[in-house]
Amino acid sequence: MFWKKSLDKLKNALEKTRKILTTDVKDLFKIGRKIDDAFLEKLEETFIMADVGVSTTQKFLAKVKAAYKNKEITDQEEIREFLKKTLKEILVQKENSLNVSKDIPTVILVVGVNGCGKTTSIAKLAYYLSEQKKKVFLAASDTFRAAAIEQLDKWAQRVNVTLIRQASGSDPAAVAFDALEAAIARKADFLIVDTAGRLHNQKNLMEELSKIHRVIKKKLPEAPHEVLLVLDATTGQNALAQAKMFKEAVEVTGIFLSKLDGSAKGGVVLAIQNQIEIPVKFVGLGEQYEDIEPFQVERFIDALMN
């Protein structure tokens, strides 16, 4: 079953994260040491190695220290629970499910840096929504990268959804606009707009992205209902800059954390959560279109800690 399968996948994917976090943490607890400098250093290492980043890690350590000082935590089990609770506090998000519009179509704009996995993630999203018997349209607004349209076209065929495309090199905003018109006319439930990868510090390209956003809004004022930033789980601290800049340009509403099936921990989402408050909505766990999972804080932490 899809659910079961992906659950296993998520577990497997997080296995290493878990191993790192829990074996280390467990070892620490086993020794039954007090919370001393060595303990904190080990904890720091664990979090930094998971790409959580220095400043978020330090906040986290401060909480542990304070809790220990106030005698909120004393023994092993309490520390484990405390770690979980603290992680959850950082990751807590009011809305981590997909924003869906009351009226069709719901428009999802997908953005990200080069090579983060946008196109594959879109295929997964299209599959995920089709599975729920939704009519999904894709807009091939990455008109820049060589063969990007062909790539999306192949995915559209595999997942069996409609792709609205124009020639390579066309105006991406125009493609999005046409696709939106088609999605409205043909009563699609969802329109997912692919965009070219761009580095967030490239002003012109970010301006181009804002334009796509504006054009969509012009046609459908409440759209896009969801702007997903695809973030490669192997990314380090630069993910923060990405989240900031993309949010500035197109009001990012959620993160699609891709490539979590590797050995990277994706811990930088903790930092993003902590500092920019963009919720993680989906995780990508493999190269196939069914390798998608809605992000769930509880499960993420459980997989992380247990």
Place this chain on the structure above:
Amino acid sequence: MFETISKKFQEVTRKLFSPAHLTEKNIEQGLQEIRTALLDADVNYKVAKDFIDKIKTKAVGVEVLKSISPAQQIVKIVYDELKDLMGPVDHSIHTSTGSVTVIMMVGLQGSGKTTTCAKFARYLREKHSYKPLLVAADIQRPAAIEQLTILGQSLEIPVFSNPALTPPKICQESLRYAKEKGNDLVILDTAGRLHIDEELMKEVGYIKALAKPDNIFLVTDAMTGQDAVNSAQEFNARLDIDGVILTKLDGDARGGAALSIKAVTGKPIKFIGVGEKLDKLEEFHPERMASRILGMGDVVSLVEKAQAVINEEEALEMQQKLLDASFTLQDFLNQFQMIKKMGNIQDLLGMLPGGLGVQFQNMPIQDKEFAKVEAIISSMTLEERKNPDVLDGRRRIRVAKGSGTSIEQVNHLLKQFREMRNMMRNLGSGRMGGMLGSMLGKIPGMGEFLNPHNSSAQNQKRRT
């Protein structure tokens, strides 16, 4: 962002000019800062730790040069060490003893292999007059072959592929094809793969066995975090890579992965990708990367320049003048000229930490304003410079005329000077660092860069 620049600039100047002696505490503090800088740059935790330990051993016992602060000394040691660790780099490639040189490109998904293959083919054609053949051995990702084909067409470089074959066979076949067509260089674009994917890692080993590449390059995204060491280690263990090509350095990632990879695999970064266009491949320079990772810009050369122009005695004298408020317009002018000696303002800003200075290089920074200030003061008599209060309306008109400016500009400068002098008086400790920092803030044009929020607030006020 501007706030950060301002803060950093002041920090740097403070460090530059605060007289201090090397103490163990100073080293510790400096090292803590460096450590955070490295970790923020995504240098691997363990690599950073080893590195800091090494620096510690090196720093202790090093004689601190007169007029350099411990922080500077440490930055310099760290910088040199980073540079040495990542270099030296040999940008040549191994050539085949046979007729076709083979380069194999490997890496994780999305690291930029395909684009880099095309860039590399172009680079080697231009630089070493090779006749390259690109080989699309990625049959995994949809349209990967089309992508390479399109890139090849735009460069007029032939592309070989055969989706009916397995990737190892495609590569093997391509060598025969190259010989036939008279290509002396083959670049194999393999599929992106996770280093923990046993099956695909075996496949890439198989490609190596069949194609016998003369060079294997690992393509790595400069934005990669802590995991960079894991993938690099695994690829290197399996394939014994020759070097790394670091991509997407046109972004603002500090690229600590470069250091980590070199540290754990011993394999150098050889080339970097710096843009989407196909000519955006450059040779890797460790010294540039060192300052990028440190996030302290070209502090080192800033230090060197500053040292060259600032005479410590003069500095002390100036400090005294500030303290007893005998700072005159003449001194003001001297300060200006000192700053000018350090290079033009644009260059100076270019050396700002965090790569931020780069953002300014295209901005019209107001060297003109500097010239104006200089002209105004130069049009004054020595008496006027010493005691600006004697400058009545008529004298001001004369100065404005003499300097080719307006009376408003003269008034503006005098007002600024007075404000500055008052501030200096209040400074109390009167440290040189604080002085230079504030001075820069008071220099026409600079203030906006150091305190943009204030000035934009003023602008808004003006509009309403």
